[in-house]
Amino acid sequence: MSAPENYPGELAMLRGLVRTLRVVVREGASAEKQRAEVRQLLHEHATDEAAAYEEKSSRPAADATPGFFEPGHTYARQHHASTIRFLVQHVDWSPCETYRIAFGWRIEDGDITWSPTDSDDFGGWVDVTEDGDR
Incomplete structure (x- = not known):
């Protein structure tokens, strides 16, 4: 049984993040470069998620x-x-x-x-x- 989304599009956003992380963490790239890209992606995800929560909470019932x-x-x-x-x-x-x-x-x-x-x-x-x- 799956849990409901906390905001519309949450599952799609997380799936996109995982797909992108799989591409970033690849053979041949330096570990430091991979860490920097992962940090940037996680920061962007956190910003997008905060905006989604704000939009959901500002919409009237x-x-x-x-x-x-x-x-x-x-x-x-x-x-x-x-x-x-x-x-x-x-x-x-x-x-x-x-x-x-x-x-x-x-x-x-x-x-x-x-x-x-x-x-x-x-x-x-x-x-x-x-x-x-x-």
Whole structure:
């Protein structure tokens, strides 16, 4: 079982570092030159990793991001002469962390379905939540 990445792209960054280190540590090069190159690569990796952690920590949580669906809220919009209601239960990031997805119950013409809705589908929805409405 593998551990989750601490930030997006961590595994790819580490694999790239290992591939590069394999090339640097080669026969024929002086030990001192190899050590200097390894130190430089490790320093660059540490700088890149610190920037990745900073970017991750500065991004707001999906549930706290304004301008997108909010858990516990009900949204409505018109679609081909019928009203669709979307009762949001949970908001999260996609596995690649490039867009947000809202999960909830979609009600249209009496049909109730569990539905994900991504950030491309946010247009046209109106928050119709009232106190106690879910």
